[in-house]
Amino acid sequence: MLAGVATLCAQEAPLGNSVKINLPADSPLTLISANLGESHVSQRGSAMVVDLDVSLTLHNASPKSVRGVTLLVAAQEFTPGGKAAVSVPSLDVGPDQNFPVHVKLRLLRPAQMGAGPLVQVNLDGVLFQDFSFYGPNRLDCRRTMTAWEMQAERDRKYFKSILASRGLNGLKQAMLESLNRQAERPRLDVQVSRGRAVGSAAVAAHDEQFAFLHFPGAPVEPVDGWAEVSGSEARNPRIDVRNLSSRPVRYVEIGWIVSDRAGHRFLAASVPASGPTFNLKAGSTSRVLQDTELRFSRDGGPVSIAGMTGFVGQVEFADGTVWIPNRAALANARLLGILPPSPEEQRLMDLYRKKGPQALADELNRF
Amino acid sequence: MTHPDPSTLALYAGQDLGWFARWRTARHLARCRECRDEVQAFASVSDALIPLNELPPISWSRLAAEMRANIRLGLAAGECVRAEETGRPPGWWSGARALTALASMIALVAAGLFLQRPVPQAPPVADNGSAVLRATANGIELREGGESLSLLHVRTADVTYSAGAQGSMRAGYVDSETGNVTINDVYVQ
Numbered sequence: 001m002l003a004g005v006a007t008l009c010a011q012e013a014p015l016g017n018s019v020k021i022n023l024p025a026d027s028p029l030t031l032i033s034a035n036l037g038e039s040h041v042s043q044r045g046s047a048m049v050v051d052l053d054v055s056l057t058l059h060n061a062s063p064k065s066v067r068g069v070t071l072l073v074a075a076q077e078f079t080p081g082g083k084a085a086v087s088v089p090s091l092d093v094g095p096d097q098n099f100p101v102h103v104k105l106r107l108l109r110p111a112q113m114g115a116g117p118l119v120q121v122n123l124d125g126v127l128f129q130d131f132s133f134y135g136p137n138r139l140d141c142r143r144t145m146t147a148w149e150m151q152a153e154r155d156r157k158y159f160k161s162i163l164a165s166r167g168l169n170g171l172k173q174a175m176l177e178s179l180n181r182q183a184e185r186p187r188l189d190v191q192v193s194r195g196r197a198v199g200s201a202a203v204a205a206h207d208e209q210f211a212f213l214h215f216p217g218a219p220v221e222p223v224d225g226w227a228e229v230s231g232s233e234a235r236n237p238r239i240d241v242r243n244l245s246s247r248p249v250r251y252v253e254i255g256w257i258v259s260d261r262a263g264h265r266f267l268a269a270s271v272p273a274s275g276p277t278f279n280l281k282a283g284s285t286s287r288v289l290q291d292t293e294l295r296f297s298r299d300g301g302p303v304s305i306a307g308m309t310g311f312v313g314q315v316e317f318a319d320g321t322v323w324i325p326n327r328a329a330l331a332n333a334r335l336l337g338i339l340p341p342s343p344e345e346q347r348l349m350d351l352y353r354k355k356g357p358q359a360l361a362d363e364l365n366r367f
Numbered sequence: 368m369t370h371p372d373p374s375t376l377a378l379y380a381g382q383d384l385g386w387f388a389r390w391r392t393a394r395h396l397a398r399c400r401e402c403r404d405e406v407q408a409f410a411s412v413s414d415a416l417i418p419l420n421e422l423p424p425i426s427w428s429r430l431a432a433e434m435r436a437n438i439r440l441g442l443a444a445g446e447c448v449r450a451e452e453t454g455r456p457p458g459w460w461s462g463a464r465a466l467t468a469l470a471s472m473i474a475l476v477a478a479g480l481f482l483q484r485p486v487p488q489a490p491p492v493a494d495n496g497s498a499v500l501r502a503t504a505n506g507i508e509l510r511e512g513g514e515s516l517s518l519l520h521v522r523t524a525d526v527t528y529s530a531g532a533q534g535s536m537r538a539g540y541v542d543s544e545t546g547n548v549t550i551n552d553v554y555v556q
Binding site for chain 1: 506516540
């Protein structure tokens with residue numbers, strides 16, 4: 001028994017300098033502490049497993065309130081093409097205040113690790129209350145965090161209007177509706193790979209046309225689109241979009257909904273288009289395309305794709321401003337029950353569940 | 368390290384353990400974050416029950432009256448059947464009972480066949496060395512050959528996953544330790 005305990009101890013070891021936190025010298029955030037907690041490396045058969053549990057405390061050294069932060073997590077020694085990001089939106093961190101960020105990572109590889117840090121954590125961006133931004137923006141987090149902040153403003157405005165017009169009971173009712181919607185939201189398991197890799201298509205592929213939802217006032221409209229579909233797999237979505245606005249657009253994101261043979265609708269993925277090959281001048285048409293493969297399943301069984309619907313979920317103009325659909329448009333298109341809630345709505349639901357309607361009302365009245 | 372079973376953690380979260388088991392579990396929790404997360408998840412579930420207090424008021428007296436009426440109806444029906452059976456020669460293996468037993472056996476076999484029917488399974492992931500992203504029970508996993516990178520989230524029931532056709536997967540949740548919404552993205556290139 002003692003020998004067994006000794007072997008177990010030999011297989012588990014704490015991690016010392018395995019994580020490197022890189023904040024630029026002129027960063028508006030400074031690192032107060034980085035706690036590795038119960039991070040450890042262990043042997044599982046011939047493979048090595050690294051469990052990293054990093055609790056960071058960051059300090060807002062800028063004169064502005066921070067609304068969101070994105071950290072880029074890279075482990076090049078593992079999965080060379082892979083990278084990850086941890087974002088914390090819906091923050092309200094004033095100048096000279098601290099806030100925590102939690103990074104939990106598991107790495108597995110068949111061989112022993114080399115020397116040096118296993119994981120590098122870099123600051124990718126900080127979004128401030130006035131929508132100004134700091135950071136290298138390698139992951140395009142400026143647009144992502146701006147869109148989250150706009151969703152937060154939209155959803156706070158919605159719940160505040162309910163509080164103003166229908167009082168605390170109305171707010172409770174709206175929250176219960178949100179909670180029910182999320183509990184009943186149909187979920188789909190999706191596996192993603194670049195190129196043809198996810199599954200082995202036994203069914204012959206065919207081109208499936210997209211049907212489109214149109215939102216009033218959207219600056220971009222989808223015109224035509226299709227994807228290769230075989231059974232529960234879909235490949236290479238291609239969607240033509242037209243810029244209806246008078247401003248050039250540098251990013252468009254199409255929401256992709258699939259329906260099964262029973263008529264259930266699921267959010268499958270978002271199809272983004274950006275980069276040097278995507279050029280959408282005012283009044284012009286361009287193509288959103290991705291060389292990717294997705295496989296859909298539910299409760300362990302494949303989901304046969306019977307139909308596909310697309311809608312414009314996000315647009316970024318060349319000047320950096322972002323458009324998102326309003327709440328009424330999403331409700332009219334019956335999308336609120338299909339799309340995940342915005343990060344802010346998720347936070348408000350959690351607050352309501354844990355602290356009740358009065359705490360939620362107090363939070364909404366804060367700003 | 369031996370972890371307490373989930374039922375013990377659930378009882379601990381609900382403060383329903385005896386003093387010795389509570390002391391022993393608390394000692395374990397002091398040095399095991401995984402189990403602390405589990406207890407937190409159980410506590411969150413009980414928090415989620417708060418909205419159930421919003422149920423509309425139930426007319427218990429009306430419900431009781433309906434139940435009494437149904438019981439009386441059942442008793443009256445039983446009396447009618449007993450009256451018809453009077454005069455029938457008593458026999459343990461009467462035709463009606465044999466028929467009931469046979470029907471029960473057929474129902475049992477049918478249920479077994481129904482439960483064991485072949486269910487279509489999702490095709491296995493082709494392990495041809497290509498990088499594949501997928502959501503797992505506690506995070507997002509990028510697997511490539513024999514290597515993998517997983518960005519994990521704390522255990523909570525309310526995680527929203529979404530995929531990006533450019534080769535990404537996202538999980539959003541409220542971190543019970545920090546209280547902040549946290550969004551994890553993993554990208555494949």
